[in-house]
Amino acid sequence: MEISTKMQAYQFKSYQGPAAFATVATPQPAADELLVAVMAVGLNPVDYKIQAGKMKPLMKAKLPLTMGNEFAGTVVAVGKQVTGIAVGDRVYGRPDHQHAGTLAEYLTVPATQVAKIPEKLSFTEAAALPLTGLTSYQVLHDVANLQPQERVLIQAGAGGIGVLAIQMAKRMGAFVATTASAENADFLRQLGADQVIDYRKTDFSQVLHDYDLVFDTLGGRALQDSFQILRPGGQVISISGVPTAALAESQQLGILKELMFAAASYPLQRRARAKQTKYQFLLMHPSGSQLKIISDWVTHDELHPVIAKVFPWEETGAAYDQLKAGHVRGKLIVQVQK
Known part of the structure; x- marks a missing residue:
């Protein structure tokens, strides 16, 4: 798979400012990281709380900042220290704050913060879970x-x-x-x-x-x-x-x-x-090992994702508008790539 040096990301440049699509450099994975082609992203209220600056007392961020805090996708490159995960694996996760920003065509994430997606789940279903x-x-x-x-x-x-x-x-x-x-x-x-x-x-x-x-x-x-x-x-x-x-x-x-x-x-x-x-x-923390437990529950029909609606990539703004309006049953998902 040929990986472009540039990609699209959904970012905001200032707190309380609007978010929009931007062309940015495709990141490169460190030795302990994966490069993932993002297929789907789950939206969460914390996303727009970060955008509004309400999370600044708890986390530092460098602007401009790509929105999104969970993802499902395909591994397209692995760092030299990574074991147990290979190019082509389907993975999902919630990155730490240093790697936050999942509404992008690609992202890098420590291998310890992801798990393999259960076979029974699609990318959109998996993105509703991390x-x-x-x-x-x-x-x-x-x-x-x-x-x-x-x-x-x-x-x-x-x-x-x-x-x-x-x-x-x-x-x-x-x-x-x-x-x-x-x-x-x-x-x-x-x-x-x-x-x-x-x-x-x-x-x-x-x-x-x-x-x-x-x-x-x-x-x-x-x-x-x-x-x-x-x-x-x-x-x-x-x-x-x-x-x-x-x-x-x-x-x-x-x-x-x-x-x-x-x-x-x-x-x-x-x-x-x-x-x-x-x-x-509680301020939750990323954990690939706990995601594996969640994966086991899904595999054994003990846990099921609930999705309210899937939005195409170009309608990311509309998806956040619906999330902010409230009364959503389950999760809203943005399909980044098909």
């Missing part, structure tokens, strides 16, 4: 250590995170409640939800009690009210709320960020202590 799948797995398995018979509330069950988190939590043997609109209730029960609360009519904090875990994907008032439904010793794990000092320390963001996050999260930490519960914030 970021949302890893986030869900790390919340439920790594941080919460969710156990059989425990009770978990997963906010926004029909969203990109929710549709995978529900399936994972059920696989782990938990009782799963979720919030969603009434029109999504039957669909979410088919995914494994035991109780679906219509957020338009019912306040979840008034009907749920003695829960072990809340997986918060919303932040704001929903996050504040989550502590009311927990048993003593329960925990709220958020991906949309306020970062904590512990996160700043684990990410080595420096003492100033630790102090800033400690102050910002103090009201939530105080609320958690008052209820004898715990509040944590």
Whole structure:
């Protein structure tokens, strides 16, 4: 396969500025990296949060920045230190922040951050899994250590995170409640939800009690009210709320960020202590080994991607417009190449 020295990428040049297609140099893989021809990309709210500058306290980026944080594609070159992955392999992944920018015809990524795509999945199906799948797995398995018979509330069950988190939590043997609109209730029960609360009519904090875990994907008032439904010793794990000092320390963001996050999260930490519960914030990390676990679940029909719509490459902007408008069931995918 002949690889052009130039490629198209979907970038923004300034925070809060518009994104557009640009011609840029095709990257070259380092010794431990792959060069991947990108076939499909899953879109996520974090993409436009980065574009708006809202993630600057957590990550540094050099502008212009290519958008996109997960991908599926074909390996077209490998670094000399790479083993176990060859040219022609179909892979998917969520790159680290230094390699972020998946809405491009090619990308480089450390080989340790990808997994081979299950044979049963297309590129568009595989692109719906890396970021949302890893986030869900790390919340439920790594941080919460969710156990059989425990009770978990997963906010926004029909969203990109929710549709995978529900399936994972059920696989782990938990009782799963979720919030969603009434029109999504039957669909979410088919995914494994035991109780679906219509957020338009019912306040979840008034009907749920003695829960072990809340997986918060919303932040704001929903996050504040989550502590009311927990048993003593329960925990709220958020991906949309306020970062904590512990996160700043684990990410080595420096003492100033630790102090800033400690102050910002103090009201939530105080609320958690008052209820004898715990509040944590997760910033997911890439992991090829965890993607292999997700691949095994897919292979054995224990996990299924949910795709709302596939957009062609030239309609990337329209795809983000729909994502920002909300109420998307599952994931929006951009098909970069055929």
